[in-house]
Amino acid sequence: MDYSPDKFGGTLTIKAPNAKLPQISEDASMEEKINYVLYSEINPGLAAHGGEVSLVEVLDGETAILQFGGGCQGCGMVDLTLKDGVEKTLLEQVEGLKKVQDVTDHSFRENAYYK
Known part of the structure; x- marks a missing residue:
């Protein structure tokens, strides 16, 4: 466990090297596969800056619409x-995904990590 102060107050990091992530099946939907990668790999890194990204929808079976x-x-x-x-x-981990698009309104900067 580690705590490091930052401009948001601080970041508490808890490492659990023996924790097991649930696996998703080969026949999972594209939405399930995208969400799995977002929540198991991407969001833990973004959380260090107080951020997150979520899936809004998948268009035409090949474009992930995301919101930060x-x-x-x-x-x-x-x-x-x-x-x-x-x-x-x-794109590396979700077969069939060809494009990623951000639909976030980035004009709202109140909580932005880098302004």
Whole structure:
């Protein structure tokens, strides 16, 4: 367990190396696969900056529509996070996914990690 102060108050990190993540089946829907990657791999990293990303919908079976929240909404680095982090990871791990699109209103910057 570790605590590090930041501009939001602080970040508490709890490591559980023996924790087991539930696995999803091969025949899971694309939505289930995307959500699995978001919540098991991507959001834990975004949480370090007080952020998160969620799936809004899947269009035409190949485009993930995402919405950022918390410290990611309005963040000046969200484009980099989307392209080099979220999109890259999802396209590598979710078969059939071809595109990722952000529909977040980034004009709201009150909680943004980088302004």
